[in-house]
Amino acid sequence: MAAATAQPTFHRSRLVIALALLAALMAQDTTALSPRARAMLPQFPPPRGVDVSVVTRFSTDTAWIGEQVELVTATWFRRELRDRLRRLPSLRAPSLSGLWSVQSQSIPVVVAARVVDGAIYDLFISHQTLFPLGAGRIVAPPATLSFSVPASSSYFAPENRRAVSSRPVTLMVRGIPASMTGALDGGPTARAMQLTWSTPSEGLRVGVPTLVELVLTGEGNVTLWPAPGVAWPPGVRVYPERTDERPTATAGRLGGEKRFRYTVVADSAGVVTLPPVRYAYFDPSAVRVQVMTAGAVGLPVLAGPAAPSRDALAVQGGMAVPVATRIIDQAWWLIILLALLPLLGLAWRPRRPQPVAVHHPADPEVELRRLLKTPVEAGPERVAGALRRRGVRRDDAEAVGGWLGGLIRRRYGIVPEAETIPVPGVLPKVMELLRRMFVVVLLFPLAVGAQGESAVTRYRAGDFAGAMREFEALARQVPQSGEAWRNVGAARAMSGDDVGAAAAWLRAFALVPRDPILREAWRQETLVPADVRALAPTVPASRDELLLLALVAWIVAMWAVRGRHRNAAVAAGALLLGCLAVVLLRFGQGMPGRALIRPGAQLRVSPHPSAPVLGDIAAWSLATLQRGGTGWWLIEAPDGRRGWIGDASLAAIDPVAR
Structure with a gap:
């Protein structure tokens, strides 16, 4: 009679557990799991006789080069053991080479639960979406799950470290016939x-x-x-x-x-x-x-439209960064040392010659991408564009791009491995040019010309909108180039964006205030209001130039004080104070981040085009940038109102990080 009573009770408890598991799974968010990975779940049955198991599988045993493959790591974890853990387990997924990883679910998600011998097991899944890049045999190393199990129920009890690993799995990649x-x-x-x-x-x-x-x-x-x-x-x-x-x-x-x-x-x-x-x-x-x-x-x-009434503003190619700016950015440590030398009385001593490092020839592709600072996934078109922006002739850039394309085709198995891709004859010349530019940038050199040749060509051909996009890309690449921002302003003005042109020119004034082309363009732009014109610097020297001039004045003043040259010390001290005062004034003006408002701008409550409107802002207003989001800025208007505005409605004057 007791046995007969226990049997229904056992079945009822199993039914309660099954209903609880069903409710838990319905509450799980498995939308992050790829349908292809979800289709592989039957390949991971729950274990028996162990608390934790880790299994890794590819979605197929063989694949073609460039074909999509899923790599799934399944972890069955006994719930009673997992509830005892004080810290979450950590899973180290297989790290692979020779495959292009496009999408991955790095954080395991619970997708199933099963009852095995009266114990509940949860199934955690993490997956990677991969594309093989070369033919051959690819071995995925084991995935490892690490966790710590308390020795007892006491909070102060020590923990026993445990690790469970999967077996390595193999994928055979077939090349294109x-x-x-x-x-x-x-x-x-x-x-x-x-x-x-x-x-x-x-x-x-x-x-x-x-x-x-x-x-x-x-x-x-x-x-x-x-x-x-x-x-x-x-x-x-x-x-x-x-x-x-x-x-x-x-x-x-x-x-x-x-x-x-x-x-x-x-x-x-x-x-x-x-x-x-x-x-x-x-x-x-x-x-x-x-x-x-x-x-x-x-x-x-x-037939084309009538020619515009205004004459095109002058532009010149190049992305030169002022010498003073390069010195401040790259050799600030030398400036501090020179400023401390008069106080510390340091004397120059001969230095031992440093051993010259022997340069071993590297892989041409790796060396080229290192000099260009382009990632390995950058295609031949992007590399050729980067070469053109650095002054390399079009024919040479296209030859290098074609060579990279051949290397990529062989890497992806489209060209047989035995076939060699000849290195173009222009590559050594291009590499030498890039090395000179790389060393010159480190040593704060003179201007690097011919950077914006393509943009200048489009500008002079009348394609002002296309030239503006290229000039803006060059200015984002080298934001400290006054010539780049001067050309951005000219292209914006010819495209009808007078507010954006004024903002770009004001930014150029902060870098190259004595540039004759910039001053002539500023003079010709008659639509700029007087209060905006007043923002242009009156002292014809940039902030970095004033800092260097202050350093020279400091050294001269200290030399004059030691040599008891009173008049020279007073004159150098006055110059030092004047330079520092102007530097501090300009630094304070640009510190909050300023921007000019374009016509038709509206303040909104939140960074969304459907958000309620707080009000309109007059064009040419000088706003202060507070913080930025994706495509939006929180600004403070001249009348004190604060709200969000889209990127297209303002033109930044001072560089501000979002």
Whole structure:
């Protein structure tokens, strides 16, 4: 009778436990888990006879180069043991090389719970989405779970460290068949790709820059999709623009859209036919090379608008940083030492010659990326653009970009490993130029010219909007270049943004106040209000130049005091105090962060376009930047009001970190 009574009680307890597990799982947030990783859950059955188990698996045993693969680490943890832990366990996922990691769930999530022999086990999952970059055998090292178990229920009881590791797993990566590499022509590994032209419905106008796009969509690693080759027709000037990527995921399979943008300027009226563009890719599902073509598109070219009434402002290429600014930034320690020498009475002593380090030749690609400061994932187009911005000729930059493209194709298995990629003859010359620039930057050199050649060309051709984008990119790259901000101001003024032009010129004045081109542009801009013109410095010296002049005055004053030259000491002391006073005044003016307000700006309660409006702000108002968010700034208006404003509604004068 007792046994008969215990049996229903046992089943009822099992039912209660099952209902509790169901409620717990319904409350879990498993939306972060990829559907492809979730489909692998049946491959991880709960353990028996152990408290903790760790298992790692690839979503497939074999894959093609560039094909998406999931690496899932599953941890079964007995709940009774986990509840006893004082600290959360730590999981070290496998660290792999030779694969491109696009997406990962680094923090394990609970996705299931099971009852095994009367004990509850929770399943924790972490996963990585990977793309193999080369053919061969890839071994994922063990994943390790570390945790500490208290020796007893007492709070002061010691803890016993434990670690559980998974077994290593292997992925075999197959290279693209040699019979297909010729037809592939450097294309990516992807699925269901489409390529189309995106053009303006109104066509083109003579001399007016117009944006056209090649839109590439499909499934795969969007970042690794190379740019298609386009044979542009005669009679147009083409300027490549920034590439836009929009990754998406469908049922856990990554893909998306990549837009290759070009600014096209037609030279004469008529019809311009955008050529058909061929694009090949390897489809791992069909194990064949698929070729798609964007059809030719004819665009009418209408007569251009009348020439603008105002003359174009002068611009010059270059991104020179003033010598004084370089000294202050790079050799501040030397300035402090020189300032202390008169007080400490230090004497120069001969120094022993330092041993010269022997330079061992490095990998050309690694050395090139180190000098350019570009990441390893930067494509050939980005590297070629970085070379152009550093003054390298277009032909040399394109040759280096083509060489990098060959290396990437071989690394991804599109070119056989045995085939060597010859180093272009211009590479040593380019590397030597970059090394000289690198050393010169460390030693606060003179100006580096020819940085904005492409932007200047577009500006002089009348493409003021395109030149403005390039000048702004150069100014962001070297924010201490007065010439860069001067050119930004000229391009903004010719594009109709007078407020932005004034802000850029005021920033340039702080760096190169005696620049003749800058002063002439400032004089010609008659729309700037008088209160904004008053912000330009009256003393024709930058803050860094005044600091160096104050240092010289300090050294001369101390020398004069020691030599009992009273008049010289008084004159040097007065110069020192005057320089320091101007420096402190300018530092105080720019400390809060100032910005000019563009027309149509509105203050909002919060950083969102749908947030309530606090009121309008008059154009040309001088606002103070408080703090920044993504695309928004919290500002204080001249009348004391505080609120949020979009980036496009203001033009910053002083550099302020968000």
